[in-house]
Amino acid sequence: MPPKLETARLKHWLAWIIGLSAVFCSLVLARVDLDRMQMLALQRYGQQGAETVSQWRLMIENIQDLDDEQKLDQVNRFFNSVMRWRSDDEIWGKADYWATPLESMGRELGDCEDFSIAKYITLLLAGVDINKLRITYVKAQMGGPYSKIFDAHMVLAYYKQPNADPQILDNIIDEIRLGSQREDLKPVFGFNSQGLWIQGASTPSLQDPGARLSRWRNVLRRMAADGLGYMPTTE
Amino acid sequence: MSLFKQLWLAFICILTLVFGASFVVSSLSTKHYLEQQLFIKNSDNASALALSLSQQDADPVLLELTLAAQFDTGHYQKIELVDPEGKLLLRREDTDPITEAPQWFINLLPLEVSPGIAQIQQGWQQLGTLSLYSHSRFAYQELWKSSQQLALVFLAAILLSGLISSYLLSHILRPLGAVVSQAKAIGERRFITIEEPRTKEFRQVSRAMNTLSQRVQQALHKEAARLEKWRRDSQIDGVTSLLSREAFMQNLASLLENDNDNASGTLSLVRLEGLAELNQRFGHSTIDELLGDIGSAIRSMIGHRSDWQASRLNGSEFALIAPRTTDPESVATKLLNAISGALEARNMRKEVNLPCASTSYAYQESPSQLLTRLDSALITASREDSSTINVIQASNLPLLPVRDQISYWKNLLEQAFKEQKFSLDYYPVVDRERKLMHLEAPARLLITKDERLSAAVFLPWIKRLKMSAELDQHIIDLALKHIAVYNEALCINLSAGALIDPNFPLWLSTRLESTKEHSGNLWLELPEPAAFRHLEAFKRLTARVKVFGCKVGVEHVGHQLANIGQLHDLGLDYLKVDAFLIRDIDSNPANQTLLRTLCTVGHSIGLSVIAEGVRNLDEWHQLEELGIDGCTGPGVTKFSKLS
Structure with a gap:
């Protein structure tokens, strides 16, 4: 047996013991629990x-019965309107x-990614099909069509049909436009949280150390702790 | 099941449980670990692939090529691309069965790994969803190998622990064996003490039992000492500390009736002529001191020969019985030297004349005949020069030279063994209810059709020719055959010669084993002097035959009462009290007290007490009153035949 397995196993025995209770708790806690989120907001950020x-x-309650277009809007x-843009460095003192x-x-x-994630999650909560949503890395041309300034940016794309031209939710401009109309944005790669909630697990593999390594899964994990766990409407 | 086995089994069960559980946990955690690793690999590879495909202007051919290249060069089970409408665009799959681990193992521990899923897009256009499954055959190989190793290690650990635990258990439980055998011994009224084990609980138990044993031993020794004192008081002459006349005569009579090798030997008589004059010259007290000196000189001459008996028959006559000796002159010389030594020490040797007579005695001679013969010889001796020994023989005794006698007996006995001319005689021993306890079976030697020699006659020669063990084996054979036919208890006298014969114990075990069902009816007994002289051998032999249910006892008890205490840890069944203590018991209060105490002592360590040589109903009734458990002797034979 390779030695690297040994430490992993040791850790996992421990994880199993602690995890057994943790899994049990998370079964309860990691569901969508907006009351908990509300309480945490009060505790951490005040009134x-x-x-x-x-x-x-x-x-979210109000838009539940509206059509997708209106939900997006x-x-x-x-x-x-609620959030203002700041760089991660300014907010968190970290590069990303x-x-x-x-x-x-x-x-x-x-x-930009905080806007995208927040919108993505909110739309899921409002009942939008996960298959229609993509968080997308884009290369953004800043300051007009002739600008030579490009920046790494992130937006949320909504595909009404799988082959459709997506609608883009951006924090740079408030208006929702079609992808083809956003000539300033060049899509690079899109993803959503599909495939991360494995086999109906309550959180995206909370016990999985991989969840901590991947930035995307890391934030999903932290969300689950905030009260935004597995969302049954999403798949 | 023994405690050892139960503990060992419990130990092994716990070990198996512990190792089994950790085996399961370990296997599961390895499985879980492998699943996670595979899932991360799936995710990362899917993302990387999707990312790179999204960056190209991927036409279908390029897509297929890229995916095929990835599949062919990598370790994948399946790569799938599904377009946004759910139509399968491309699938590469490895359908080779997994051979790295047996199928049952795969079924037992299936690796459930989710595929890596990523989206491919071109500009804002979605091209499809990529699902990627890494191959799990390597993971199975790893899981199978590690499970095998783990199982081997655990198996080895269980085996090793089993060995260690059986060693530890035997170490821990060893004192228990000693404690149990002590308890068993006490149950059989063998009051042994053992070294206290170090384990606390065992130590407490064995300490309690040791205390019990010691108390019994102390009580026994005290009783034995008291018995000895009574014996002395009633049988010992106060001045010389030798036997009193009465006790000596009882002894002599019972010896002559003994149907064993004690029934032949020598009797010597020495008279101090001139004692009356000395008495007048030196005074009464000085002469008493002299007699005391003579007594102690004789006793130290006798020394360890516990069956020799000396007595001051009357004022000036000293007698010595030496059973089983054949040369009257040499015994008499010893007696004479002892007496004259004491006299010389007081410078009185010249004042007295020491006529001495000696004779051989034989089975069933009468004591009075014997003493008359010696008296006349003594008169002859005193007429002759002082300090000569007059050896006189009964006219019917063979006067062959010793060497000729030896060769005569050697032929006779060898012939007897060869032609199986030995037989047994049977005398009843009855209990208080007048029921038969066992038959005492002394040996007989058939000379002609009508003439049978009794044991008393040929036993001395058996002993002298060192045939004791052979004869005893022969007799035991005869006895066991008799028991097999008649199914009654039979008692055999063992000799000291057999007891110390190195081959005899093993022979006896084998013989008793071969007739296991009858062995319980065999009673074995040893004369008192032999029993105490070879106490350790006797103890071993007793333990050996007890296994087969034989009864073991000591016969002719009464001469070494002080030693009775030593019998506490032998596990004997009975004592047979010598006839000299039984004779005229109905009119001998001192012996009555002695016997009553002896019975009490015997009973306290689980021994039956049997009286030998009971001659009449008066004695018999008296003995029953004293608490005797059984009787034997001519009277018993006579009356039990009548009834």
């Missing part, structure tokens, strides 16, 4: 943060930090 979360919850406007929706709403600040 203002709790107020934002409360408004956010109200919005409401959610896009909500986050674009993916914040959970709670963190974003609590601080009312966010980087």
